[in-house]
Amino acid sequence: MAEQLIELNVTGMHCNNCALSIHKLLEKKGLQNILVDFAGEEVKFSNESNVELPDIIKSIEQLGFKVVDDPALHEPRFYEKIENKFLFCAIFTVPLLLHMIFQWHVLHMPMVQLLLCLPVFIVGCLHFGKSAWHSLKAGIPNMDVLIFIGSASAFIYSLVGTIQNLGEQYQFYETCATIITLVLLGNVFEKRSVNQTTSAVKDLVKIQQVNANRIIDGTVEVISAREVKPGDTLIVNHGDKVPVDGDILEGDASVDESMLTGESIPVDKVRYDKVIGGTIVVHGNFRMIATKTGSNTVLSQIIELMKKAQAAKPPVQKLGDKVAAIFVPAVIVIALLTFVLTYFLSDKGLQQSLMNAIAVLVISCPCAMGLATPTAVMVGLGRAAKSGILIKGGDTIEAVIDTKYIVFDKTGTLTTGKFRIEDIKIEGDSTIQQVRGVIVAIEERSNHPIAKSLVHELKSLQQDKVILKAVSEEKGLGMRAEDVEGNHYFLGNGKSVNDGNFNISLYKNQSLLAQIAVDDTIKPEAAALIAQLKAMGVVPVLLSGDRENRCLKVAKAIGIDEVHGEKLPDEKLTIIDIYKQKGKTVMIGDGINDAPALTKADVGVSMNDASQIAIQSARVILLNTDLHSVVKFLQISKHTLLTIKQNLFWAFAYNVVAIPVAALGFLNPMVGAFTMAFSDVVVIGNSIRLKSKRLD
Structure with a gap:
């Protein structure tokens, strides 16, 4: 099949x-x-x-x-909502607890207490009992097993005392009802807290839920963004959200892309520019053609990426999972031992022995261990996404800790990727117009930053038209092409040419046709980033396929000491391997030629405007091209892992201390239920703190 x-x-x-x-x-x-x-x-x-x-x-x-x-x-039925179950149980539990404060005769009557406890116990059976039974059948007993056994023990003990008229010392209906009510209250807080940890994905999903103005036969109809098809023409006005990805056909606007990049300054868009679904038009309006809809939009892919990332477990979670899997059977054994030892080895009697065992059951909390890692990972990934950093897995957060080397590609990473031609040197009898025509014809077929810059600069200049019938790109080398007349061209790095000022060579039928000197500018924040990384104990490395002298020039300007220039993709792999043997290595790049190195590094980081292959190869994507995102990524990862460790410590320490205290009889089951109900909330609360925590 x-x-x-x-x-x-x-x-x-x-x-x-x-x-x-x-x-x-x-x-x-x-x-x-x-x-x-x-x-x-x-x-x-x-x-x-x-x-x-x-x-x-x-x-x-x-x-x-x-x-x-x-x-x-999905709207659950009234009686299925956890909030309504809690309120229903609280109505009956409060009068039961009042008998401990007021000496009202009616509240001390066993039958009255039974009638008040019974509705709560039925809710407990349906909520915790059903879940406990099915979890036992599946072979993974959950927390509800402990809650159900504890509350049922108190109820049955009290019921036997009522039927046999054994007196007040057998009346523990309030214990049964309070355990169920307090755990439901804990579940209410837990549900609301977990919703807060997943708010980043939910916020992105809400962004997708917009309307679109579609033009059909000259009239405008309002439809849901989900109904837009590729090729539809849409009108987007001031204040609207762009419904789907597409290209502007006419008009211009300033677009707020902060939901994608974390950058608050609007981006100016004109005809033929790409726009992304979910971004907001803050000024102007335009007509656009839809190019990507549904699950193909950038926003949908980001949402899918974040969902997958939340499910990818860091290695630190495995310990919590292993303990959680054996936790419930272990607690039941401890509770039985508590009952047996207290009953047979002390003179505390059946009642106290049972209360101690119930306290052990209800104080224990495997949920806190189960929530410790995923909640922190979700908040960490959400905070990163809001800063324009997409992390492809919770395991990446741990993989980047204690990074020793960060290896940078040069072009488009440390530099702006916006090139200008400094000089074109003609070889042989060709004219400048012919050379320009060949360069434009070849580079139009490439996504490389240099290619885009060359085409942008040369298109407005006089040139001879060249028609190509075949073009192919060679990783790290350049472009090969054949025109309709059978001439073969190669346009790529000028490694074999001696003149150091020229870094691109154009060959026609294996004869040098021209040499081109291009250069780009260093990103203004590059030097500050390198200084910050050095202060953090990270060694920055420059690894590029560009000329050695140009690499050294950039490295010197921003403070990088370790430089590897003129490297082909396979040579980059070897260098990454050498650094990996010396310490944890992160690679940051953006081109097709960087893809193998991004995969080879412990963690690959790609820039948003990188090639699709580089984005697929990387485990982290920086949607904001500001290099300070690199430091923010390291800081968020560090604090997320710290939060996970704090959560796991709290979850383990809570159970290690609470279970013996309960077993020795120092804890009332009702106090135990109250403490257990809020242990989850403490763990989740610590995770939520990561949303606004100051990162150093």
């Missing part, structure tokens, strides 16, 4: 343990490439077996989750 890539929207997952349950279920069914994102409410897998999709959906729903068409449009 052919491979099917399937994506499901699954609601009801509230922590990593839920995601693990679904992951294990799908693994048992023989599905491949499983990816479960509890915060994004998405489950993806490829189905190469004969398992029918309805069977898969049924199995997921039997675990206690719900598969829906669109989470944004």
Whole structure:
């Protein structure tokens, strides 16, 4: 059977343990490439077996989750909302707790307490009991198992005391109801907090939900951006969001692209310029033709990239996952031991033994461990995205820590990539018009920054028209072409030519036709960046295919000491390998010739205006061409990892301290439930702090 890539929207997952349950279920069914994102409410897998999709959906729903068409449009029933469950339970729990404060006879009657506790216990059975049962069937017991056993033990103990009329010391209905109500309150806060951690993706999705003004037969109709097709002509006015990606046909405008680049200064757009869906027209208006729609737009690809990144686990998470997987069985064993040892080895009796065991169950919190890493990663990725930095995986955040070397390409990375021709030296009997014509004809077919600059500069000058029938690009070398008359051309780096001022050579039928001297300007922030990296203990390196003397000139101007010029793509690979052996190495580049080196480095970083191949090869994309994004990326990664470690420390330390305290009888089960309910909120709160935390 052919491979099917399937994506499901699954609601009801509230922590990593839920995601693990679904992951294990799908693994048992023989599905491949499983990816479960509890915060994004998405489950993806490829189905190469004969398992029918309805069977898969049924199995997921039997675990206690719900598969829906669109989470944004899915409105849960009134009684399914966690907030309503909490309020319902609180109405019955408050009178139960009042009997501990007021000596009102009616509140002390066992049957009254039973009637007040029963509705809460039923909600607990439906909410926690159902989830606990299905998680046990799936082989991954979750936190709900602990909550259900604890609350059910208190309820059954109290019910037996009521039926047998054993007196007040057997009445612990308030313990059962309070455990359920407080854990539901914790779930309410947890749900709201997790929503905050995923706000970056949700904000981007909202940007997509706009209308478009489409022109048909001279009239304008308003449609949803999702209905726009490639080739449609649209009108975009002052204040509108650009609905999809496209090219301006007529008009001009200033466009705010901050959602893409993090750069607040609007960009001026004129005829033939590209515009990106989701950006805002702050001044002017234009007609445009839609070129990319739906999942092909830049914004859709960014959203997809961020969703995948959130699901890619850093190595530090593996420890948390391993502990979370064995945590619940371990806690049940500790609770049983607590009951047995307290009952048989002390004179505290059945009641105290049971209360100690229940306290152990409800104080334990595997969710805090499950939430520690993904929430921090989501906030870190979101903060990076808002600064114009796209990180392709949570694992990249950890991969970049303790970077020793940052290797820079020169052209378009440290320099602006906007070239000007300093001189053209004609060889032989050709004219300047012929040479210009050949250069323009060849370079029009290339995306390289030098090629774009040459075409832009020469097009307005007088030239002879040259018609080519074949053009090919050779990585790191240049362009080969053949015209309709059978002449062969090569335009590329002038490595073999002795004159150091000229860095591009044009050959016709293997004879030198012309030499071209081009140069570009250094980015104004380059020197400050290099100084900052050195202060951070990072060694900057310049690695380029450009002439050695030009590389040395740029390196000297900005303060780089280690320089490797005139390197072909395979030579760049060798140099990256040497640096990797000496320490963690990051490569920053933008051209086709940089793609292998970007892949080879520990982390490859690509500029936004880079070639598509460079973007695909890199693990980080800087949408803002300002080089200070490099430092911001390192800082965000450092603080995200620090937040993960803080979260894991809190989650582990909380359980290491709380469980023995509960086992020794120093903790009331109700206090335990309250503390457990807020341990998750503390972990998520620490992650949310990363949104506005000062980065040094």
